[in-house]
Amino acid sequence: MSRVYNFSAGPAVLPEEVLKEAAEEMLDYKGTGMSVMEMSHRSKAFEEIINEAEQDLRDLMGIPDNYKVLFLQGGASQQFAMIPMNFMKHGVADYIVTGQWAKKAFQEASKYGKANKIASSEDKTFSYIPDCSDLPISEDADYVYICENNTIYGTKYKELPNTKGKPLIADVSSCFLSEPVDVTKYAMIYGGVQKNIGPAGVVIAIIREDMITEDVYPGTPTMLQYKTHADAKSLYNTPPAYGIYICGKVFKWLKKMGGLEEMQKRNEKKAKLLYDFLDQSKLFKGTVVEKDRSLMNVPFVTGDKDLDAKFVKESKEAGLENLKGHRTVGGMRASIYNAMPYEGVEALVAFMKKFEEENQ
Ligand code: PMP
Numbered sequence: 001m002s003r004v005y006n007f008s009a010g011p012a013v014l015p016e017e018v019l020k021e022a023a024e025e026m027l028d029y030k031g032t033g034m035s036v037m038e039m040s041h042r043s044k045a046f047e048e049i050i051n052e053a054e055q056d057l058r059d060l061m062g063i064p065d066n067y068k069v070l071f072l073q074g075g076a077s078q079q080f081a082m083i084p085m086n087f088m089k090h091g092v093a094d095y096i097v098t099g100q101w102a103k104k105a106f107q108e109a110s111k112y113g114k115a116n117k118i119a120s121s122e123d124k125t126f127s128y129i130p131d132c133s134d135l136p137i138s139e140d141a142d143y144v145y146i147c148e149n150n151t152i153y154g155t156k157y158k159e160l161p162n163t164k165g166k167p168l169i170a171d172v173s174s175c176f177l178s179e180p181v182d183v184t185k186y187a188m189i190y191g192g193v194q195k196n197i198g199p200a201g202v203v204i205a206i207i208r209e210d211m212i213t214e215d216v217y218p219g220t221p222t223m224l225q226y227k228t229h230a231d232a233k234s235l236y237n238t239p240p241a242y243g244i245y246i247c248g249k250v251f252k253w254l255k256k257m258g259g260l261e262e263m264q265k266r267n268e269k270k271a272k273l274l275y276d277f278l279d280q281s282k283l284f285k286g287t288v289v290e291k292d293r294s295l296m297n298v299p300f301v302t303g304d305k306d307l308d309a310k311f312v313k314e315s316k317e318a319g320l321e322n323l324k325g326h327r328t329v330g331g332m333r334a335s336i337y338n339a340m341p342y343e344g345v346e347a348l349v350a351f352m353k354k355f356e357e358e359n360q
Helices: 016-024 044-061 075-087 100-109 226-231 241-257 259-280 305-317 342-358
Strands: 067-072 092-097 114-120 144-147 168-171 188-192 203-208 297-301 332-335
Touching: 016 241, 044 067, 044 241, 044 259, 067 226, 075 092, 075 100, 075 168, 075 188, 075 203, 092 100, 100 114, 100 144, 100 168, 203 226, 241 259, 259 297, 259 342, 305 332, 305 342
Parallel strands: 092 114, 092 144, 144 168, 168 188
Antiparallel strands: 067 203, 188 203, 297 332
């Protein structure tokens, strides 16, 4: 068996320990004589899996009791519609557009009410986070929406926007559990798990209880109402059971590693190694304003498309996979999520040094 260093933006690298454990339990989960894939979501064994997963996530993030934790489906993209359908009570919401995913969420919300783009960084190809200390928040806004870590462009909010008392909703798909978080600052935190937590197919939404009501956009399908899933403890219908099981294992792995403080330390150390190299390189260049750099997604370029392509090809041959930048921006991008070991970033930097010497 040979595993590569996988720098994919998602689905992405998972802790090897978790994968091994899942492999060991594949045919017979804890004496049940079946795989988690094969068991009823109403069984006692699965009930324990989902309850433990929720409790471990609550412990890791310090989620207060007045927040629901929901395991949903439909990808993060489905939330782009569910959020306005459930929360645009007055038909107005403010969006800060810092990348493709925030833009998609903004466009989707426009179908259900008046979505206001109150700030954007599109003028400079989303390479920075706008100043959000005094934005023109709409008086009747039902919420303010952000994408906290911009997977494609490699930016991250270092400070949350001043929402002037309006509920804050954040897509944290690509920075989920990468550092400690004060849940009380948000009305809702959500993300697809396929970057930092588990296999694609699960979306986790953490929502303050008072946000969840029956007063939703007319015609909203039962499956797209948060209340449906909150009332049924994520078991209204068959949930993505195997995915939730793997998420649960990752939560236990994170706890064992020392929790989110420790993950932040590790992530800062990994990102520093790569950014320090980029800052002194004569060939490679980071594309993001220094103060807004993400710890998770690091885009960089050589400035020469052919050389970028050569780098992607040769790095793959060296066992460094998925370094090609997003199809909309080109260049390269290294996603260095929780499960990417320090050694993986060391191997990447060593390869970049060698490539730079060979391509002066
Ligand atoms: N939000 C962010 C920040 C993302 O990076 C992505 C995708 N990778 C999405 C939303 C969309 O996720 P999904 O493919 O699960 O719908």
